[in-house]
Amino acid sequence: MSQTAQLLDGKTLAQKMQAELRSRIQSLQAEIGRKPGLAVLMVGDNPASAVYVRNKEKACEQIGMASFGQHFGANTTQAELEAAIDRLNEDPNVDGILIQLPLPDHLDAVPLLHRIHPDKDADGLHPLNLGKLVRGEPGLRSCTPAGVMRLLEEYQIGLSGKQAVVIGRSILVGKPIALMLLAEDATVTMAHSRTQNLSGITSEADILIVAAGRPELVTAEMVKPGAVVVDVGINRVTSADGKSRLVGDVHFDSVQQVAQFITPVPGGIGPMTVTMLLHNTVWSYAHREGKTHT
Numbered sequence: 505m506s507q508t509a510q511l512l513d514g515k516t517l518a519q520k521m522q523a524e525l526r527s528r529i530q531s532l533q534a535e536i537g538r539k540p541g542l543a544v545l546m547v548g549d550n551p552a553s554a555v556y557v558r559n560k561e562k563a564c565e566q567i568g569m570a571s572f573g574q575h576f577g578a579n580t581t582q583a584e585l586e587a588a589i590d591r592l593n594e595d596p597n598v599d600g601i602l603i604q605l606p607l608p609d610h611l612d613a614v615p616l617l618h619r620i621h622p623d624k625d626a627d628g629l630h631p632l633n634l635g636k637l638v639r640g641e642p643g644l645r646s647c648t649p650a651g652v653m654r655l656l657e658e659y660q661i662g663l664s665g666k667q668a669v670v671i672g673r674s675i676l677v678g679k680p681i682a683l684m685l686l687a688e689d690a691t692v693t694m695a696h697s698r699t700q701n702l703s704g705i706t707s708e709a710d711i712l713i714v715a716a717g718r719p720e721l722v723t724a725e726m727v728k729p730g731a732v733v734v735d736v737g738i739n740r741v742t743s744a745d746g747k748s749r750l751v752g753d754v755h756f757d758s759v760q761q762v763a764q765f766i767t768p769v770p771g772g773i774g775p776m777t778v779t780m781l782l783h784n785t786v787w788s789y790a791h792r793e794g795k796t797h798t
């Protein structure tokens with residue numbers, strides 16, 4: 505008899521959190537006298553990035569946050585972006601700055617991420633904030649991993665002593681989520697493209713976080729019965745019938761038969777990423793204005 509996993513519903517939690525942020529902004533704004541502001545730097549015309557940036561700007565508007573869209577042409581230089589970051593660092597109405605990734609190939613994201621003032625680092629990718637994560641100090645956390653942790657917390661999924669496996673070692677997701685799980689006393693294994701016997705490792709996982717960037721990589725045979733499976737992948741694929749659809753890095757239909765909990769794609773981690781960005785910007789706003797924010 506096959507079971508069906510319970511969905512970890514990121515979309516619903518994101519809506520609830522955005523409503524809470526909206527009222528938090530209303531009360532802070534009454535004290536501070538201005539709205540929080542987020543600046544999103546987008547370079548070029550990557551269609552997926554354009555959708556994500558639009559969604560971020562729309563979400564800002566819905567919760568009463570100012571959004572300062574900075575859209576640059578595909579041939580923008582590194583120096584022009586540096587100058588834009590310097591201006592935003594100095595702008596008192598801007599509390600959060602993020603550079604939408606990936607950037608076009610001629611640009612180097614790393615020095616640009618380092619240039620963002622750490623107090624305005626809404627994406628949590630500045631080395632100071634990553635260092636605080638390593639040390640377990642409060643600070644701005646990367647949005648996708650923070651969204652995963654918040655979703656697990658919402659469903660009261662205990663992590664202490666659990667075997668957690670993370671597939672993927674990016675600075676955006678894999679490395680920070682491993683540190684966050686470790687901070688909650690999980691026993692963490694990191695797997696990646698060179699890992700041997702991947703299914704042997706994943707099938708030991710109580711908590712499996714998949715951020716591999718490979719459509720439907722994880723199938724039912726690779727998952728321990730009763731595991732919690734979090735799919736961070738977002739891939740647009742074209743089926744044999746020519747239709748385009750969105751899939752994660754997990755083969756949802758088979759894995760939901762063995763897992764206890766699973767995130768859907770869409771509607772799982774994606775909406776949580778946007779919400780944690782808003783959360784981080786409100787956190788920076790409150791922190792910069794001398795108000796505490798959790």
Ligand SMILES: Nc1nc2c(c(=O)[nH]1)N[C@@H](CN(C=O)c1ccc(C(=O)N[C@@H](CCC(=O)O)C(=O)O)cc1)CN2
Pocket residue numbers: 555556602603604605606627647648676738750769770771772773774775776777778
């Ligand atoms: N500077 C950053 N760049 C990128 C990040 C990031 O966190 N910071 N993450 C991704 C893209 N991303 C946010 O930027 C993002 C991706 C997907 C979603 C989302 O809500 N997805 C929906 C489906 C949307 C669709 O139909 O295509 C879902 O999963 O339900 C939000 C944000 C890379 N770049």
